[in-house]
Amino acid sequence: MSFDPIAATESAKKVRALRKGKNYKKRTSKLEPFRAEIAKMYTSGASLELIALHLETKHKQYAARSTILRYLHSIGVTRHG
Numbered sequence: 001m002s003f004d005p006i007a008a009t010e011s012a013k014k015v016r017a018l019r020k021g022k023n024y025k026k027r028t029s030k031l032e033p034f035r036a037e038i039a040k041m042y043t044s045g046a047s048l049e050l051i052a053l054h055l056e057t058k059h060k061q062y063a064a065r066s067t068i069l070r071y072l073h074s075i076g077v078t079r080h081g
Contacts, residue, residue, distance in 0.1 A: 031055075031063055031071045038068065039077045 031038060034055060041051050048065035055061045055068075063071075 029071050029074075030061065031068065034059060034061070035075065038072065039075070042072055042077055042079065045079075 038051055038055075041054065042048075046054075048068050051068055052063055052065055055063055
């Protein structure tokens with residue numbers, strides 16, 4: 001029986017993909033625990049600066065305004081519903 005290098009390579013690629021995918025977990029945002037609060041404040045009209053100040057004072061979690069806005073976009077929250 002002859003050795004087929006192409007088939008062996010493809011088989012190894014499939015095994016590697018399975019191994020890598022097995023433990024893959026999407027990186028969660030540090031803002032995730034405060035998701036509902038942030039979304040509610042943003043939709044009710046609070047500025048990003050006020051949301052950042054709230055997180056820092058109440059939850060001891062610093063986040064820049066741009067980080068908060070990026071997070072809001074990633075979870076699909078808009079200002080007007």
